[in-house]
Amino acid sequence: xxxxxxxxxxxxxxxxxxxxxxxxxxxxxxxxxxxxxxxxxxxxxxxxxxxxxxxxxxxxxxxxxxxxxxxxxxxxxxxxxxxxxxxxxxxxxxxxxxxxxxxxxxxxxxxxxxxxxxxxxxxxxxxxxxxxxxxxxxxxxxxxxxxxxxxxxxxxxxxxxxxxxxxxxxxxxxxxxxxxxxxxxxxxxxxxxxxxxxxxxxxxxxxxxxxxxxxxxxxxxxxxxxxxxxxxxxxxxxxxxxxxxxxxxxxxxxxxxxxxxxxxxxxxxxxxxxxxxxxxxxxxxxxxxxxxxxxxxxxxxxxxxxxxxxxxxxxxxxxxxxxxxxxxxxxxxxxxxxxxxxxxxxxxxxxxxxxxxxxxxxxxxxxxxxxxxxxxxxxxxxxxxxxxxxxxxxxxxxxxxxxxxxxxxxxxxxxxxxxxxxxxxxxxxxxxxxxxxxxxxxxxxxxxxxxxxxxxxxxxxxxxxxxxxxxxxxxxxxxxxxxxxxxxxxxxxxxxxxxxxxxxxxxxxxxxxxxxxxxxxxxxxxxxxxxxxxxxxxxxxxxxxxxxxxxxxxxxxxxxxxxx
Amino acid sequence: xxxxxxxxxxxxxxxxxxxxxxxxxxxxxxxxxxxxxxxxxxxxxxxxxxxxxxxxxxxxxxxxxxxxxxxxxxxxxxxxxxxxxxxxxxxxxxxxxxxxxxxxxxxxxxxxxxxxxxxxxxxxxxxxxxxxxxxxxxxxxxxxxxxxxxxxxxxxxxxxxxxxxxxxxxxxxxxxxxxxxxxxxxxxxxxxxxxxxxxxxxxxxxxxxxxxxxxxxxxx
Numbered sequence: 098x099x100x101x102x103x104x105x106x107x108x109x110x111x112x113x114x115x116x117x118x119x120x121x122x123x124x125x126x127x128x129x130x131x132x133x134x135x136x137x138x139x140x141x142x143x144x145x146x147x148x149x150x151x152x153x154x155x156x157x158x159x160x161x162x163x164x165x166x167x168x169x170x171x172x173x174x175x176x177x178x179x180x181x182x183x184x185x186x187x188x189x190x191x192x193x194x195x196x197x198x199x200x201x202x203x204x205x206x207x208x209x210x211x212x213x214x215x216x217x218x219x220x221x222x223x224x225x226x227x228x229x230x231x232x233x234x235x236x237x238x239x240x241x242x243x244x245x246x247x248x249x250x251x252x253x254x255x256x257x258x259x260x261x262x263x264x265x266x267x268x269x270x271x272x273x274x275x276x277x278x279x280x281x282x283x284x285x286x287x288x289x290x291x292x293x294x295x296x297x298x299x300x301x302x303x304x305x306x307x308x309x310x311x312x313x314x315x316x317x318x319x320x321x322x323x324x325x326x327x328x329x330x331x332x333x334x335x336x337x338x339x340x341x342x343x344x345x346x347x348x349x350x351x352x353x354x355x356x357x358x359x360x361x362x363x364x365x366x367x368x369x370x371x372x373x374x375x376x377x378x379x380x381x382x383x384x385x386x387x388x389x390x391x392x393x394x395x396x397x398x399x400x401x402x403x404x405x406x407x408x409x410x411x412x413x414x415x416x417x418x419x420x421x422x423x424x425x426x427x428x429x430x431x432x433x434x435x436x437x438x439x440x441x442x443x444x445x446x447x448x449x450x451x452x453x454x455x456x457x458x459x460x461x462x463x464x465x466x467x468x469x470x471x472x473x474x475x476x477x478x479x480x481x482x483x484x485x486x487x488x489x490x491x492x493x494x495x496x497x498x499x500x501x502x503x504x505x506x507x508x509x510x511x512x513x514x515x516x517x518x519x520x521x522x523x524x525x526x527x528x529x530x531x532x533x534x535x536x537x538x539x540x541x542x543x544x545x546x547x548x549x550x551x552x553x554x555x556x557x558x559x560x561x562x563x564x565x566x567x568x569x570x571x572x573x574x575x576x577x578x579x580x581x582x583x584x585x586x587x588x589x590x591x592x593x594x595x596x597x598x599x600x601x602x603x604x605x606x607x608x609x610x611x612x613x614x615x616x617x618x619x620x621x622x623x624x625x626x627x628x629x630x631x632x633x634x635x636x637x638x639x640x641x642x643x644x645x646x647x648x649x650x651x652x653x654x655x656x657x658x659x660x661x
Numbered sequence: 662x663x664x665x666x667x668x669x670x671x672x673x674x675x676x677x678x679x680x681x682x683x684x685x686x687x688x689x690x691x692x693x694x695x696x697x698x699x700x701x702x703x704x705x706x707x708x709x710x711x712x713x714x715x716x717x718x719x720x721x722x723x724x725x726x727x728x729x730x731x732x733x734x735x736x737x738x739x740x741x742x743x744x745x746x747x748x749x750x751x752x753x754x755x756x757x758x759x760x761x762x763x764x765x766x767x768x769x770x771x772x773x774x775x776x777x778x779x780x781x782x783x784x785x786x787x788x789x790x791x792x793x794x795x796x797x798x799x800x801x802x803x804x805x806x807x808x809x810x811x812x813x814x815x816x817x818x819x820x821x822x823x824x825x826x827x828x829x830x831x832x833x834x835x836x837x838x839x840x841x842x843x844x845x846x847x848x849x850x851x852x853x854x855x856x857x858x859x860x861x862x863x864x865x866x867x868x869x870x871x872x873x874x875x876x877x878x879x880x881x
Binding site for chain 2: 285289290297301
């Protein structure tokens with residue numbers, strides 16, 4: 098192919114610059130102040146004093162260890178449930194049902210899911226109301242610390258229910274590349290139970306494909322801020338929450354401490370990842386010794402039912418939580434043991450909407466623009482890959498995953514410092530760029546599989562008809578991939594809507610979105626207002642996905658070949 | 662049906678097996694396959710002959726309804742789960758597990774009651790030797806030739822000590838001269854192991870080489 102799409106040539110380097118530039122500059126912008134260098138605040142010489150100060154902060158070690166624990170436990174539970182469920186039910190009607198039920202959960206922002214869980218399990222939450230007073234005899238909420246418990250159990254639960262859909266969909270995407278139907282049959286005909294057949298025969302090649310996504314979950318859970326603010330412990334909080342506190346401290350000297358903490362966070366996430374690699378080794382060893390002994394594990398019903406229940410529970414918790422959020426947003430008087438409000442009112446919405454319009458406009462504009470840029474870059478990159486046949490190796494995949502594996506907080510800190518220095522903090526374009534770092538990987542991951550699976554013969558026929566590559570792209574490939582492109586757009590849009598940390602740091606409190614407003618309400622505890630904001634936060638991605646599924650059906654209503 | 666198959670319960674007995682999809686009857690079969698014998702089920706693709714194998718292996722999709730009984734050596738398999746049937750299967754592809762060595766591909770099939778790593782290793786090595794692949798144990802299965810892979814797959818199913826052998830067009834993807842060799846090898850080993858065999862194929866030559874009863878399934 099002599100002449101390709103000319104614009105596509107610049108796309109791969111530009112994409113890499115967008116992904117890795119902020120990462121590199123951000124990390125530098127974090128590390129330098131951590132070592133004492135920040136001339137604006139009078140830090141002119143290098144010193145380790147800030148790290149010494151950091152390690153003298155009471156409870157810092159506990160905060161760091163808690164973050165590692167949350168990262169590992171969340172991933173272990175979520176991945177275990179997903180793997181055991183796929184092993185147990187692959188190919189059954191129940192599997193297809195679960196797939197339909199779990200998929201929409203991916204679009205629910207983490208913060209909204211966390212609020213939903215809090216509204217369910219809090220001492221005055223929905224679950225307690227449903228069993229009170231007839232079962233518990235309580236007519237006032239019990240004095241229990243369920244949400245924000247010091248062991249971070251509720252925080253882990255909130256993360257697990259959200260990571261299950263992610264890992265499930267990633268696993269489903271990798272499955273078609275294995276011969277799973279025959280392999281499972283072969284394993285079982287050799288006498289192995291379903292879970293054993295799956296674990297010994299299918300999981301090793303499958304895990305290799307989803308490994309980076311699993312790393313992303315470990316990294317995310319060990320460095321998450323918004324979910325920790327809503328569900329996490331207070332005394333002491335997990336490390337990232339303490340960093341945010343220091344960052345917001347009016348005493349600017351604390352910035353040095355925060356930067357040192359952000360470097361520590363890098364170490365925390367790295368430690369969690371290394372520990373995870375240790376788990377991988379141990380798991381592989383266990384599987385191998387079982388395999389070498391030929392153990393069949395035919396009686397796996399308990400595990401199968403357990404996995405199924407966890408999957409169901411994750412779906413019920415997220416859906417139930419959103420329903421309760423919605424209910425609170427329209428509730429009037431709602432006293433404790435009552436399962437339903439005494440009356441309904443739109444007052445919360447009417448009061449909130451005028452104040453929400455600014456953040457809402459910012460949310461839509463940032464999400465729309467960052468998604469559009471991500472989509473154009475992704476399409477051009479994939480087109481370049483098609484033309485040159487290069488760039489689909491493991492190295493390229495690692496680069497795309499890198500912004501999802503390096504803890505957000507560790508480089509967003511530096512970017513904030515940098516943006517203040519450049520005078521672009523709280524500017525719309527800086528915010529779009531910050532979101533793009535996270536939107537782009539997801540859009541790319543979502544679109545690359547259908548793009549590569551597209552039948553090349555269509556392109557060859559078009560070339561044979563004398564069409565240029567650009568024309569083929571616009572007239573043949575893009576229309577045929579409309580559904581996949583819209584889905585990728587919806588994924589990108591929801592990723593942007595859900596971003597908390599980049600918005601808080603780069604928006605610097607002057608540019609706010611529905612998500613930052615909702616998380617800011619967490620401390621106040623006004624359930625009606627939280628209900629309004631968290632419900633709105635869920636609604637936006639939901640609408641995006643509805644358009645992505647509905648529009649192609651409308652566009653192609655007379656084209657049977659393009660229906661699903 | 663011969664007289665001694667009534668008294669002698671050795672081998673595979675298919676008793677009034679009916680498999681339907683909705684109102685459509687796909688398979689209607691009543692047959693006895695003695696140890697070492699082969700029942701060949703012939704029919705074009707889409708005729709339901711693979712459905713019969715799925716039924717015998719215990720993998721029938723719930724969309725189908727089946728009636729009748731499957732009995733091997735007097736044991737009724739009909740209600741058993743796939744993992745308890747001991748029905749060995751050879752697919753069109755050898756389907757060697759890409760992450761395991763050639764020897765481990767065979768070792769994994771050895772029944773649980775063969776205890777001890779050494780002993781299991783020996784069984785696997787003996788099976789490799791039997792297939793003329795004695796030096797290949799440590800190899801990556803992907804580096805074997807098509808014929809070698811087919812032989813490993815055959816040894817794998819044989820060491821699992823199945824009650825019966827199900828062949829799902831296992832020769833159709835091999836090229837002509839390899840096909841003839843592999844065919845002979847498979848039927849020879851099945852006979853030696855005294856296994857009742859059910860073969861589904863659309864190739865007349867397969868049926869001829871198998872030399873047993875032939876059951877034709879038509880497209881409805």
